[in-house]
Amino acid sequence: MNGPVEEVVLLDEDGRAVGTSPKGSVHHAATPLHLAFSCYVFDGDRLLVTRRALHKPTWPGAWTNSVCGHPAPGEALDDAVRRRVRQELGIGLGELRLVLPTFRYRAVMPDGTVENEMCPVLVASTTSGDAVRPDPEEVADAVWEPWPAFRSDVLDGSREVSPWCREQVAALPAEPWTAAAADRSTLPEALR
Numbered sequence: 001m002n003g004p005v006e007e008v009v010l011l012d013e014d015g016r017a018v019g020t021s022p023k024g025s026v027h028h029a030a031t032p033l034h035l036a037f038s039c040y041v042f043d044g045d046r047l048l049v050t051r052r053a054l055h056k057p058t059w060p061g062a063w064t065n066s067v068c069g070h071p072a073p074g075e076a077l078d079d080a081v082r083r084r085v086r087q088e089l090g091i092g093l094g095e096l097r098l099v100l101p102t103f104r105y106r107a108v109m110p111d112g113t114v115e116n117e118m119c120p121v122l123v124a125s126t127t128s129g130d131a132v133r134p135d136p137e138e139v140a141d142a143v144w145e146p147w148p149a150f151r152s153d154v155l156d157g158s159r160e161v162s163p164w165c166r167e168q169v170a171a172l173p174a175e176p177w178t179a180a181a182a183d184r185s186t187l188p189e190a191l192r
Contacts, residue, residue, distance in 0.1 A: 008070040009035040015118055015188025020073050023158070027058050029112045034070065035190055036117040038168060039081050039094065040123050041066035042177045047150055048089070050075070051141040052162070058113055064162040068081065068119075070143060077191050081122055089142060090133030094125040099179045100171055107163035118188045121168050123176045129164045 006023040011033045016184045026034060041048040048066040052059055069084035071077055078096055085093055100121035134142045153159030154169040161169070173179045185192065 006070070007073055009073055009190055011035055011118055011188060011190055012155070015190055016192040023070060027113055027115065027163070029114060031114040031116045033118065035188060036068060036070050036119040037077060037081055037084075037120045037122065038065050038119055038164060039067045039085060039096075039124055040128075040176060041085065041089075041091075041126060042147070043126050043144060045147045045175070045177070046144040047147045048126075049143055049145050049150060050089070050134070050139050053136065053138055053140050056138070058109065058115055059162050060182070062162040063160065064094050064165045065168065066142075068164070071191065077120065077122075078122060079185070081124070084155075088135050088138045091130040092127035092133070094122045094127050096121050096122055097179065098182045098187070099173075099176060100168065101182045101184065103168060103171065105164050105167055115164065117164075119164060120187055120191065121172070123172075125177070145192065 007020040007022050008026050009017050010021055010142045012018045012021040049063060050066055051063050052061060067085050067088050069080060071080035080097060082093055086092060098120060103121050104118045132142050150159065151169055154161055154166055
């Protein structure tokens, strides 16, 4: 039996919620602007890097940050991140910090499918002792990598990652786990 249909929050250019769309059909050649998030999970200076499941409709098999997702209508950002990390990776999070509240991107796949998101970026620490258990429906692989080497390889182009990960890594500080929390008043209005 199928569960409830997951919905994403559609946005106007000012970040205000203007409706919802089923997650399963929101991405296409004319994807509307919608709400998302990205999270980078750290254990010290090691980053949990994931590879998207090979059957995902957008960027299948691409290596990327730890987890991406979409807050449900009315769901608080931190709750959405913790929910998605638990679902996709089977781990809990300790501290969760907003670092790039205004990140936005648009990317087009070779088949014309578009990603078009306001996508705040957060960093998190793991809950001690949790083993990573990727959900194969979402994640093909997950590995811990030293952040300095990962960051360097992404920035010099020698490491293939998703388009949003490349832009985010360029915008993140050299040591994201020590970054001050960003001002939440700058988040898209739909998350305030």
